[in-house]
Amino acid sequence: MALQVFTATTGAAWESELVGALDRADHGVVVVRRFVDLADLLAAAGTGTGQAVLLSAELRRLDGDAVARLVAAGVAVVGLVEPGDDAAADRLRLLGVGRVLPADTDAAGIAAALRAAVAGPAATAGGHDVADPRAALPALGVPDDPAARPASRGRVVAVWGPTGAPGRTTVAVGLADEAARLGVATLLLDADVYGGVVAQVLGLLDESPGIAAAARQATAGTLDVPRLARLAWAVSPQLRVLTGLARADRWPELRPAAVGTVLEQARGLTALTVVDCAFCVEEDEELSFDTAAPRRNGVTTTVLEQADTVLCVSGADPVALQRTIRALGQLRDVLPGVEPVVVVNQLRRGPVPGDPEQEIGAALTRFTGARVAGFLPADRRGTDTALAAGRTLAEVADRSPLRLALRSLAAELAGVPAPGRPRRRR
Missing domain, CATH: 3.40.50.300 (P-loop containing nucleotide triphosphate hydrolases)
Structure with missing residues (x-):
C-alpha cells in the first residue's frame, strides 16, 4: 500500500516537480494533499488521512509546538530546505524535525526518508546525518568559551x-x-x-x-x-x-x-x-x-x-x-x-x-x-x-x-x- 503524504511548502519552484516525481508508483508514495497554510495542515493531521508530511523551512508560522502537534497526531515529519541553506536546516532541527534533506534530493531518496520517518526513530539517510541534531550543537559552559x-x-x-x-x-x-x-x-x-x-x-x-x-x-x-x-x-x-x-x-x-x-x-x-x-x-x-x-x-x-x-x-x-x-x-x-x-x-x-x-x-x-x-x-x-x-x-x-x-x-x-x-x- 502506498504511503500517504502531505506537503506543506510556500510555493517553492521545486515543489510541483517533486510532487509529480513522488506520485510515481515505483516510489510507493502518494501525495494526498498539498498545503500552503499551517492551520489547514494541523487540522488535516488529526483526520488520519496522512502518515507523513514534507515541510518546507519557509512555511509561515511554523514553530516547535506545531511540529509537536504533528508528531502527536501520528504524522511523521521530514523537512526540506534549499540546497546549501544551513541556517534553515538548523532551524528545522531545533524545532524538532529529525530528518532534514536538501530540496534537490532525488525522489527515491525523499521517499526512503519518508518511509524511515514513519517506521521509527531517526537514522542516517541520503548521505546526511539526520539523527537527533541537538547532539551536534556546541556545548559551552559560558557563551562562546x-x-x-x-x-x-x-x-x-x-x-x-x-x-x-x-x-x-x-x-x-x-x-x-x-x-x-x-x-x-x-x-x-x-x-x-x-x-x-x-x-x-x-x-x-x-x-x-x-x-x-x-x-x-x-x-x-x-x-x-x-x-x-x-x-x-x-x-x-x-x-x-x-x-x-x-x-x-x-x-x-x-x-x-x-x-x-x-x-x-x-x-x-x-x-x-x-x-x-x-x-x-x-x-x-x-x-x-x-x-x-x-x-x-x-x-x-x-x-x-x-x-x-x-x-x-x-x-x-x-x-x-x-x-x-x-x-x-x-x-x-x-x-x-x-x-x-x-x-x-x-x-x-x-x-x-x-x-x-x-x-x-x-x-x-x-x-x-x-x-x-x-x-x-x-x-x-x-x-x-x-x-x-x-x-x-x-x-x-x-x-x-x-x-x-x-x-x-x-x-x-x-x-x-x-x-x-x-x-x-x-
Missing part, C-alpha cells in the same frame, strides 16, 4: 515529590549548590508550573525572563546553548540558575515540547542539570477537550521522562509517607518506565515511633516496592536562616547535618568523590 565545554553530554536530575511541601525546592537548591561547590558545572532549573520559588529562595529577581524566555525561543527554533547561558543567572563560577514563572497563571507559556528542547540544550551547557518539578502528573486536561489542548502537567511528565535520575522527595511523618505512597502509585500508572529514587527529607524523632530510618524504610519498601536511597535530617534553624538571607545552606551553616547529607548525595549524583567532613575549629 570552548574551554568550558563539558567533556560529555550532561546529566539531568529531576527533583519531584508529592503534594504537601516535602521540601522539593530545598533539596533541589541544596543539590545544585553542593554539586557546584564540588567543581561540577551545574544548572538549576525551576520548572514548577504551580508555584516555583527558586528565585525567591536564592534572593534573585523573579521577574527575570528565565524558563519562559527559553521556552519561547525553543518554540521559535532559535534556542541554542549560548542563548540559554545568557538567560540563566550566574550565581557562582560553577552554578547557573534558570528562574521559573513569576506567576502560576502563566503556565500556558511552558509547552512540554519546548521544555524538552530546553533540557536538551541544558545538557550541552553544563555537566549536571537539577530540575525542580511540580508535584502533579495527572493528565486530566485531555479529558475536557476534543482537540489538542494545553497540558499544564505535561511539563512535569516531560522532565520526568527525559531525566537520567528522578528523585522522589518524601517527608518523614505519617501523612507525608501516605502521600508519597499514593504519588508513586500514580506515577507508575502515568509513566510506567520511570523508576524514581526515594529520598526521605526532614527526618527526625517523634512523628514515627522507634528507629525512624528503619521504620520508614520498611514501610516504603512494603507498600511501594521502592528502596529508600537516602535520609536527609531535619534542620529547621539552618533552613530558616538560609531562607531569611536568600542564601544557600552551605553559606549560612556549613556544618549543618542537612548540608553534609546533601553534599554526599550531590557527589553521588554527579559521579565525583564525596569530600570528608569539615574539621571543627578550636
Whole structure:
C-alpha cells in the first residue's frame, strides 16, 4: 500500500516537480494533499488521512509546538530546505524535525526518508546525518568559551515529590549548590508550573525572563546553548540558575515540547542539570477537550521522562509517607518506565515511633516496592536562616547535618568523590 503524504511548502519552484516525481508508483508514495497554510495542515493531521508530511523551512508560522502537534497526531515529519541553506536546516532541527534533506534530493531518496520517518526513530539517510541534531550543537559552559565545554553530554536530575511541601525546592537548591561547590558545572532549573520559588529562595529577581524566555525561543527554533547561558543567572563560577514563572497563571507559556528542547540544550551547557518539578502528573486536561489542548502537567511528565535520575522527595511523618505512597502509585500508572529514587527529607524523632530510618524504610519498601536511597535530617534553624538571607545552606551553616547529607548525595549524583567532613575549629 502506498504511503500517504502531505506537503506543506510556500510555493517553492521545486515543489510541483517533486510532487509529480513522488506520485510515481515505483516510489510507493502518494501525495494526498498539498498545503500552503499551517492551520489547514494541523487540522488535516488529526483526520488520519496522512502518515507523513514534507515541510518546507519557509512555511509561515511554523514553530516547535506545531511540529509537536504533528508528531502527536501520528504524522511523521521530514523537512526540506534549499540546497546549501544551513541556517534553515538548523532551524528545522531545533524545532524538532529529525530528518532534514536538501530540496534537490532525488525522489527515491525523499521517499526512503519518508518511509524511515514513519517506521521509527531517526537514522542516517541520503548521505546526511539526520539523527537527533541537538547532539551536534556546541556545548559551552559560558557563551562562546570552548574551554568550558563539558567533556560529555550532561546529566539531568529531576527533583519531584508529592503534594504537601516535602521540601522539593530545598533539596533541589541544596543539590545544585553542593554539586557546584564540588567543581561540577551545574544548572538549576525551576520548572514548577504551580508555584516555583527558586528565585525567591536564592534572593534573585523573579521577574527575570528565565524558563519562559527559553521556552519561547525553543518554540521559535532559535534556542541554542549560548542563548540559554545568557538567560540563566550566574550565581557562582560553577552554578547557573534558570528562574521559573513569576506567576502560576502563566503556565500556558511552558509547552512540554519546548521544555524538552530546553533540557536538551541544558545538557550541552553544563555537566549536571537539577530540575525542580511540580508535584502533579495527572493528565486530566485531555479529558475536557476534543482537540489538542494545553497540558499544564505535561511539563512535569516531560522532565520526568527525559531525566537520567528522578528523585522522589518524601517527608518523614505519617501523612507525608501516605502521600508519597499514593504519588508513586500514580506515577507508575502515568509513566510506567520511570523508576524514581526515594529520598526521605526532614527526618527526625517523634512523628514515627522507634528507629525512624528503619521504620520508614520498611514501610516504603512494603507498600511501594521502592528502596529508600537516602535520609536527609531535619534542620529547621539552618533552613530558616538560609531562607531569611536568600542564601544557600552551605553559606549560612556549613556544618549543618542537612548540608553534609546533601553534599554526599550531590557527589553521588554527579559521579565525583564525596569530600570528608569539615574539621571543627578550636
